[in-house]
Amino acid sequence: MSGQLLTWLSVLAFLLGFIALVLEIFVVPGFGVAGMAGIILLAWGVLLLAVDFTQATAALVVALALTIVVFFLGLKFMSRLNLWQRLTLGTRLEKDEGYVAGQVDLVHLVDLTGVALTPLRPAGTVEIAGRRLDVVTGGEYIPAGAKVQVVRVEGSRVVVRRADYI
Known part of the structure; x- marks a missing residue:
């Protein structure tokens, strides 16, 4: 396979993987086929661009480690700025406020x-x-x-x- 075709194939795989992940997040509920396809296509795009398998594996491991670090930093950032309270419903339906399930004696x-x-x-x-x-x-x-x-x-x-x- 020519180098230019391989480059375009890897870019196409990477873009399709990104699109599949965006669809999974915003359109398709849950974590299913689109999410798995997106992850596989992203990894395949990175592997196709690599000079050798060792370099590609190292790049994927570094990307995974950075993702985990950014995730935990994001959690810490959200807790410090009270962003979590803005994203979630804080009120509760308490019994003493009159919220009770209907009790029907059958x-x-x-x-x-x-x-x-x-x-x-x-x-x-x-x-x-x-x-x-x-x-x-x-x-x-x-x-x-x-x-x-x-x-x-x-x-x-x-x-x-x-x-x-x-």
């Missing part, structure tokens, strides 16, 4: 029967005593329209089984 539904409004595979919606409820089964599939019976209630979790076979 124990009275045990042994009542109703109708599955959606297929329960194993979660879905049923109507019991005139109320629509989100429920789960013990693992079995129950088609929509089947009669169901409440087996137990665990907090806000309502467990049902098919009542046609009872």
Whole structure:
């Protein structure tokens, strides 16, 4: 391969890797294919530009070490200037301020029967005593329209089984 083609190939790999990392950060959520492809393309671009493998490996190790140092310096800088508090939500939803989860007592539904409004595979919606409820089964599939019976209630979790076979 000619030297000029190799140079352009390494620049292209490096730029594509950079673009993939930018897409991963700003467009694609999580750390997935774009992030891994970006890291691999960046490393490949550096390896192609190197005179020999030892030089490329040394450059990548130095780059990794500098990245770690800059990361920890950035953390220290953010804590000293209170930048972290500006980036995160500082308020809390405290119980004494009136923020509580809705407490619904569903124990009275045990042994009542109703109708599955959606297929329960194993979660879905049923109507019991005139109320629509989100429920789960013990693992079995129950088609929509089947009669169901409440087996137990665990907090806000309502467990049902098919009542046609009872």
